[in-house]
Each structure stands twice: as C-alpha cells, then as structure tokens.
Amino acid sequence: MxxxxxxxxxxxxxxxxxxxxxxxxxxxxxxxxxxxxxxxxxxxxxxxxxxxxxxxxxxxxxxxxxxxxxxxxxxxxxxxxxxxxxxxxxxxxxxxxxxxxxxxxxxxxxxxxxxxxxxxxxxxxxxxxxxxxxxxxxxxxxxxxxxxxxxxxxxxxxxxxxxxxxxxxxxxxxxxxxxxxxxxxxxxxxxxxxxxxxxxxxxxxxxxxxxxxxxxxxxxxxxxxxxxxxxxxxxxxxxxxxxxxxxxxxxxxxxxxxxxxxxxxxxxxxxxxxxxxxxxxxxxxxxxxxxxxxxxxxxxxARLNLMTTVYPEMAGQVENYDEAAQTPILYEDRPEWFRTWEDTGLITFNDVNNDGRIQFYNDATDYADRGWEGNELTVNNDILVLANPEIANxxxxxxxxxxxxxxxxxxxxxxxxxxxxxxxxxxxxxxxxxNPKISExxxxxxxxxxxxxxxxxxxxxxxxxxGFAAQTVALAFGIAGASLFPALMMGIFSTRMNNVGAIAGMLAGLICTLLYIFTYLGWFFIPGTNTLANTPDNWILGISPLSFGAIGAMINFAVAFAVSSVTAKPPQEIRELVESVRYPKGAGVAIDH
Amino acid sequence: MADDKSNAAEYWKANVRLIFGCLVVWAFVSYGCAILFRPILANIPVGGTDLGFWFAQQGSILTFIVLIFFYAWRMNKLDQKFGLGE
Missing domain, CATH: 1.20.1730.10 (Sodium/glucose cotransporter)
Known part of the structure; x- marks a missing residue:
C-alpha cells in the first residue's frame, strides 16, 4: 500500500x-x-x-x-x-x-x-x-x-x-x-x-x-x-x-x-x-x-539525529569533533526524507562554497579555516515531529x-x-x-x-x-493573563472588589499589555509600524513583549485594588454570591437559567 | 447561623493557607530550582547535565501534578471536616 x-x-x-x-x-x-x-x-x-x-x-x-x-x-x-x-x-x-x-x-x-x-x-x-x-x-x-x-x-x-x-x-x-x-x-x-x-x-x-x-x-x-x-x-x-x-x-x-x-x-x-x-x-x-x-x-x-545525519562522523565521536566537522555529507548522498521535505520548502540547501557538501552551522562564528563560507542549510522547526518517523526509518x-x-x-x-x-x-x-426573554x-x-x-x-x-495570526503567545496569553485571570481571581478571593475597580483593572491590564506588544511588534501588528525594533537591547529591563502578560496582570491587580478602595463597597447580595462560590455544598443542584 | 458563619470562615482560611503552601512549592520548583537557583544547583549532575535543567524540563511538571492531587485530596478532607462537601 x-x-x-x-x-x-x-x-x-x-x-x-x-x-x-x-x-x-x-x-x-x-x-x-x-x-x-x-x-x-x-x-x-x-x-x-x-x-x-x-x-x-x-x-x-x-x-x-x-x-x-x-x-x-x-x-x-x-x-x-x-x-x-x-x-x-x-x-x-x-x-x-x-x-x-x-x-x-x-x-x-x-x-x-x-x-x-x-x-x-x-x-x-x-x-x-x-x-x-x-x-x-x-x-x-x-x-x-x-x-x-x-x-x-x-x-x-x-x-x-x-x-x-x-x-x-x-x-x-x-x-x-x-x-x-x-x-x-x-x-x-x-x-x-x-x-x-x-x-x-x-x-x-x-x-x-x-x-x-x-x-x-x-x-x-x-x-x-x-x-x-x-x-x-x-x-x-x-x-x-x-x-x-x-x-x-x-x-x-x-x-x-x-x-x-x-x-x-x-x-x-x-x-x-x-x-x-x-x-x-x-x-x-x-x-x-x-x-x-x-x-x-x-x-x-531529533536535534542530535539531524546533526549526525549531516555530520555522520560526529555520531561515534568522543572528542575529535573538529575533525568530524570537516566531513559533512555530500548533498547527493542526502537521505530520502530529506528530499521529501525539500519538496515542501521546509528544508532548503544552498551550496555557498560549491563543494557539494552540506555545511550546517552557526555562521555567526567564523569557520573560514575550515573552508566554510556560510551556513548552507535551513531547517524549519516544525518538521522535526512530522519527519521524526522518516528520520528514524x-x-x-x-x-x-x-x-x-x-x-x-x-x-x-x-x-x-x-x-x-x-x-x-x-x-x-x-x-x-x-434579549433576556429569548426562549430556550x-x-x-x-x-x-x-x-x-x-x-x-x-x-x-x-x-x-x-498579521496578528502568528502572535498567539503574545496576544492570546497576554490578554487572558493580564485581563481575565486577575478579574476572575479577585472576584473569588476579594469580597471587597467592586465593579469600578474590576473594570478599571481589566482595562489597565489589557491596554498596557497591548501598548507594550504594539511598540515592538507593530501597531495592530501591521509590519513596519513598530515604534522600537524588537531586540533585547530595546526591551524595558530586558522584558520581551511575550513576557509582558505577567506585568499586565500585576498592573491589573494594583489598579483594581486602588480604584476599588476609594469607591463604594459592593452590595450585600454580591458579598453573599462571593461567599457562596467559596463553599462547595450545593454545586450539584446549581440553578438552571 | 453564627456558628455556620464562623465555621465557613474557618474553612476558607484553611483553604487559603493550603493554597499558599502549595504555591510556595509551585514557585520554588519552577522559578526557583529551574531558573533562578540553577547556577547553585549546577554541581549536582543529572544524566549529562545538571539538576536545574532536569527541573526545567521534567521535575517541575512532575511536581505540578503531585501538587494538584495533594490539594484535591486535602480539600476533600476539609470539605468533610466542615461538612461542606456534597
């Protein structure tokens, strides 16, 4: 078959x-x-x-x-x-x-x-x-x-x-x-x-x-x-x-x-x-x-397998890695799975020094002494799991x-x-x-x-x-963490948290997180519109836009408590609601509505 | 009614204490052992690398599982003790 x-x-x-x-x-x-x-x-x-x-x-x-x-x-x-x-x-x-x-x-x-x-x-x-x-x-x-x-x-x-x-x-x-x-x-x-x-x-x-x-x-x-x-x-x-x-x-x-x-x-x-x-x-x-x-x-x-596929002599090596690095495989000898994935464009080879061999290395390091003129292989991260069965035969x-x-x-x-x-x-x-009157x-x-x-x-x-499709980590986790998580937690753990405090907190967490992400990843993720280049040197205290959700959550908590403490207490029935969610008894017969 | 109230408040306090204890362990294994204290644990070898690496890629996850089951088990006991279970 x-x-x-x-x-x-x-x-x-x-x-x-x-x-x-x-x-x-x-x-x-x-x-x-x-x-x-x-x-x-x-x-x-x-x-x-x-x-x-x-x-x-x-x-x-x-x-x-x-x-x-x-x-x-x-x-x-x-x-x-x-x-x-x-x-x-x-x-x-x-x-x-x-x-x-x-x-x-x-x-x-x-x-x-x-x-x-x-x-x-x-x-x-x-x-x-x-x-x-x-x-x-x-x-x-x-x-x-x-x-x-x-x-x-x-x-x-x-x-x-x-x-x-x-x-x-x-x-x-x-x-x-x-x-x-x-x-x-x-x-x-x-x-x-x-x-x-x-x-x-x-x-x-x-x-x-x-x-x-x-x-x-x-x-x-x-x-x-x-x-x-x-x-x-x-x-x-x-x-x-x-x-x-x-x-x-x-x-x-x-x-x-x-x-x-x-x-x-x-x-x-x-x-x-x-x-x-x-x-x-x-x-x-x-x-x-x-x-x-x-x-x-x-x-x-998979990383080791990939490396020893390109540099077969590295596999059994114990110390002489420099020598083993001299002899990567010839492009024409590449394995079958390599060819399959080349067709998809997820593996690409470019013989920079025209020696017919695949030099796969980090070219931020200079290896001119090995006769290398640049990295010749790019492998998309996503293929490792998909190609695993083929790599392992x-x-x-x-x-x-x-x-x-x-x-x-x-x-x-x-x-x-x-x-x-x-x-x-x-x-x-x-x-x-x-439309609260809508029927079941x-x-x-x-x-x-x-x-x-x-x-x-x-x-x-x-x-x-x-443009934002690639930003799941920044956007989905940033928003859920900076806006929804603190509001839910305060709703359970604080009887004092009121409506104004929670709304102010959610908006503050959401807006600060979005502003930080947009500054580095582009306004509304439109390419080229970022205010600062997205490099570690530019990040405030070295905090990447993907890590800002936690800061957004802290801002949410701080703003919510500050605003809540100077505004009216929540009504009695809300305090009772909070009490009721804290005690398990009666969840099985939770009200249908 | 007054008894019920103080009973319930007692239950909630015990729950918060338990959560706090669990979260100390949660933070210790992940932010502590796996990240911040990794240089200190660098001398403890684990299969070709160090203990901090093991915590970062295996140990913290295993601890998380134990923590949730421990919490669920202790809370069941608390629910029973305070008569708040179902």
Whole structure:
C-alpha cells in the first residue's frame, strides 16, 4: 500500500470515529450545548481538557522550539503546565460552584455590571479568535503534507468536520470527540518517540532516555548534544540563560495566561461537583504531561539525529569533533526524507562554497579555516515531529498515525475555542445583554448559528491569515493573563472588589499589555509600524513583549485594588454570591437559567 | 447561623493557607530550582547535565501534578471536616 493510501486510511478512520460520536452525542438543551449536560466524569473531562489544550502548536511545533532553544525554551514547558496548578487552586472549583455557562457570565454577575461583562466578551473573542487561526492553518499544513490536497482544501475539510460535531453536539459532541482525539494524538506522539529513544539510548521511555547514555558514543546524550552543537558554533543545548528576569516573567505570563483562557476554564463547568473540578484539573495535567514530558526528549533527540545525519562522523565521536566537522555529507548522498521535505520548502540547501557538501552551522562564528563560507542549510522547526518517523526509518503506518495525530490536535483545540466564542455570543451577548426573554429553543438556535458563524470566520481567517495570526503567545496569553485571570481571581478571593475597580483593572491590564506588544511588534501588528525594533537591547529591563502578560496582570491587580478602595463597597447580595462560590455544598443542584 | 458563619470562615482560611503552601512549592520548583537557583544547583549532575535543567524540563511538571492531587485530596478532607462537601 502506498504511503498516501496509508495516510488516507488513518485520517479517514479517525474522521469516521469523530462523526460517529457527533451523531451519538447530539445536544438536546442549552445545558447540553454549553456544558455537556454537566455530568462529565472528572477523568473523561481531564482527557478532553488535555486535547482541548494541546493544539497544533503543542503537537507539531513545541519539540522543534525545544530542539532549537534547548534549556532557554523551558519556559514553554513550565508555563503551559504550571498554569493548571493555579487554575486548580484559584479558579476552577469556585467557577464550577458558581454554576453558570461562560466566563463573562461570572465576570458580569460578580461585578454586577454589563460593562464588565462586555469587556470580558471582547477579551475572550480577541484571545480565542487569534488562537483558532493557528489551529486552522495547522490543520491545513497537516492535510496538505499528508493527504496531498491544497492548503485551501485542507482548511475547508477541517472546517467541515468541526462543523458536523460542534454545531449539532455543542459541548457534548466536542467533549467526546476530544476524548477520542486525545487518544489519537497521544499514541501518535509517543510511538515515534519511544522508537527514537530506544534507537539512540537503548531506553524506550523517552523522558528517561533523554538523561541516559548515547549508545553509539558512550557519552550521556545531553552532553553529546552539547559537544556536537558547540563544535558547529551553536550555543550549548543545556546552556543557562543570561536574562533570568525575562525567563521568569515569560514563564509566569504563560501560566496566568493558561489559567485565564476561557476555552480551558469552561471545560471545568462540565463536571458534576466542585471536588470533581479539582480532581479533573489533576487528571488534565497528567494527560498533558504525557506529551509535555516526552516533547523535550523528542526535541533533543531529533536535534542530535539531524546533526549526525549531516555530520555522520560526529555520531561515534568522543572528542575529535573538529575533525568530524570537516566531513559533512555530500548533498547527493542526502537521505530520502530529506528530499521529501525539500519538496515542501521546509528544508532548503544552498551550496555557498560549491563543494557539494552540506555545511550546517552557526555562521555567526567564523569557520573560514575550515573552508566554510556560510551556513548552507535551513531547517524549519516544525518538521522535526512530522519527519521524526522518516528520520528514524519507522514503518509507513507510523507516518499515517502522525498525520491523524496532528489533525486531531488542531481540530480538538479549534472546537473548544469555537465553543467559547459562540457561547460568548449566543449566551452572554444575545441572551444576557440583548434579549433576556429569548426562549430556550431560541437560544439553542442562536448558539448553533453563532457556532456556524464562528467556524466560517475561523475558516476565512485561516485562509487569509492576518498579521496578528502568528502572535498567539503574545496576544492570546497576554490578554487572558493580564485581563481575565486577575478579574476572575479577585472576584473569588476579594469580597471587597467592586465593579469600578474590576473594570478599571481589566482595562489597565489589557491596554498596557497591548501598548507594550504594539511598540515592538507593530501597531495592530501591521509590519513596519513598530515604534522600537524588537531586540533585547530595546526591551524595558530586558522584558520581551511575550513576557509582558505577567506585568499586565500585576498592573491589573494594583489598579483594581486602588480604584476599588476609594469607591463604594459592593452590595450585600454580591458579598453573599462571593461567599457562596467559596463553599462547595450545593454545586450539584446549581440553578438552571 | 453564627456558628455556620464562623465555621465557613474557618474553612476558607484553611483553604487559603493550603493554597499558599502549595504555591510556595509551585514557585520554588519552577522559578526557583529551574531558573533562578540553577547556577547553585549546577554541581549536582543529572544524566549529562545538571539538576536545574532536569527541573526545567521534567521535575517541575512532575511536581505540578503531585501538587494538584495533594490539594484535591486535602480539600476533600476539609470539605468533610466542615461538612461542606456534597
């Protein structure tokens, strides 16, 4: 069977599964549509949350980011997992007790203000729309690489599949497809990682293999990697970073951003009890960690594999790396997978010194003495996971599995985001703010239409990605962390926080964060309009625009408390509301509305 | 009613104390061991690198999992003790 047929079989089978679930799990009420009826088991919800959370970027890009960034990229790992600790302790159980359907629901009711509700809706939509574009383009890339269709058809196909289960099943359909998608994506991610870890170190468990001995040279794998990359002028893989403040703030920004992202929070509204929300956060992190603990192993091993593919003599070397660096492979001897990926343009070779060999090194270092005139190879980070099975010579079905896994990761996150967007429109905007008299049936219809509209918008933006599409980390995490997270936390932990304080805080956090991002990344992300060049020298105290969400959150807290302390206390019924969300009793019979 | 109130306030205080303790550990492993104290831990070797690197790419994540389950378990006990569970 050809590779194309195998890929088609795997992806096709996974689609049949998702559509089967969609038919089985149709939504009969708004409660089904928004929170899957509220009866999802905590472990099931943990698995769905893991798929909801792990996006095309986690599946495809993260190992590549780690491979090129080494230790310096650890902030992604800690930030995207540590957020669940604060979510489990500071938000999820209380928001579950509150017992309504959306994040703006809580902010609007707790701060007894439709202005606060509206600010929350706007933040939610900007963050989620930015996020969903990356999922659509990620699905497009996976389809076009593995199913040989154009990018455009790939995106339309992804939209159609999501439409089928999200419009009819709402959160109920999404929950159970996410469970299936989690299984597909984790199997797809783990199998090649196990093979590669076993090939390189003899230890089949990637997270242990990474810290074991590299079989061919007898040197510990990470030390081996340091030796190889430093012989080619790259920074040591395990090298410490100079700017610790920025790394701390970057990690913190991702953590508060993770905890404040509405599509993650609403997953915890689907479990029966408050205690379940806590357990479920733990299970979610277990399922996420299966991938996140494997990713650094995949990153380091794929980097070593790539290096020793180009410099075969480096593999068995113990000390003479300079000599081994003299003989990179001849371009005509490049392996088959190299050729496949050259066709996609994600690997490019340019023989600068015309010697027919591939000199792959960091040309910030001068290697004229080796007869090198510049780096000749560029490898896109994203291919490391996708090309892993081919690099390790794994059978064709593993490649088919990777195709299905990448698509599952993109679709599951897209569906969660689309639900957050559509429920903000149908529930918060239409039902709560515009037409409170709308019937249950009318709201269901509005929810389905909003979902359809959100899918069309995401498809359109996926086909014509705007400038901000690449800024998921800065924009989505920045806004969720600087605006939504502090408001939610203060709404639970402070009985004194009032409407004016919360609104002032959210706006201050949002505006400061956006101003800082725009200064370096361009005003409204229009290329060339940035006020200052986006280089570490220009950053205030060396704080990158991607790390500013944490500062934005601090500004939010400070402004909110300052304004709140000089304005009127919240009314008695709001204090009672805060008291009630703090105590678990009675969440199971949360008021339907 | 007065008893209920003081009981509930007691429960909330215990919860906040527990959260604070958990977050100290959370910050210690991630911002501490993995980032700020890495130079101090540089002499403790772990499989070809140092302890700080291990915390940054493995140890902190494992600790996070333990923290959430620990918190969920302690809170269940608190819920029962104060009769606030479901």
């Amino acid at each position: 050809s590779q194309f047929a195998i890929n088609l079989l795997f992806v096709g089978a996974s689609f049949v599964l998702y559509i089967g679930i969609a038919i089985w799990a149709r939504a009969g009420s708004t409660k089904d549509f928004y929170v899957a009826g509220g009866g999802v088991h905590p472990i099931t919800n943990g698995m769905a949350t893991a798929a909801d959370w792990m996006s095309a970027a986690s599946f495809i890009s993260m190992a590549g980011i780690l491979a090129s960034g080494g230790y310096g990229a650890s902030g992604f790992l800690m930030g995207w997992t540590g957020g669940y600790v604060i979510l489990a302790m500071l938000l999820a159980p209380y928001l579950r007790k509150f017992g309504k359907f959306t994040v703006p629901d809580f902010i609007g009711d707790r701060f007894y203000s439709n202005t606060a509700r509206f600010v929350a809706i706007v933040c939610l939509i900007i963050a989620s729309v930015t996020y969903v574009i990356g999922q659509m383009t990620g699905a497009g890339v996976a389809f076009s690489r593995f199913l040989e269709v154009s990018n455009t058809w790939g995106i339309w196909l992804a939209a159609l599949i999501v439409f089928l289960y999200a419009v009819f099943g709402g959160m109920k359909g999404i929950t159970y497809t996410q469970v299936a998608q989690y299984v597909v994506l984790i199997v797809a991610y783990t199998i090649p990682a196990v093979f590669i870890a076993f090939q390189l170190t003899g230890n089949p468990i990637p997270m242990f293999g990474m810290f074991s001995t590299h079989t061919e040279s007898g040197v510990p794998l990470l030390q081996k990697l340091d030796d190889v990359v430093s012989a080619l002028g790259f920074q040591d893989y395990t090298a410490d970073v100079d700017n610790k403040l920025n790394m701390v703030l970057f990690t913190l920004s991702l953590m508060v951003g993770t905890a404040g992202l509405p599509h993650v929070i609403i997953r915890f509204f689907t479990v029966p009890k408050v205690a379940d929300a806590r357990w479920s956060a733990g299970w979610a992190l277990v399922f996420i960690a299966l991938l996140y603990l494997t990713a650094p192993a995949v990153g380091s091993m 794994l059978p064709g079905w593993v490649i088919g599995l990777i195709a299905a896994g990448g698509i599952a990761a993109a679709l599951s996150t897209a569906a969660g985001l689309l639900l957050a967007i559509s429920s903000a429109i149908s529930h918060d905007l239409i039902k709560t703010m515009i 049936k009318g709201e269901m219809l509005a929810a389905r239409i909003s979902m359809g509209g959100a899918i069309l918008l995401a498809t359109y933006l996926g086909l014509n990605p705007p």
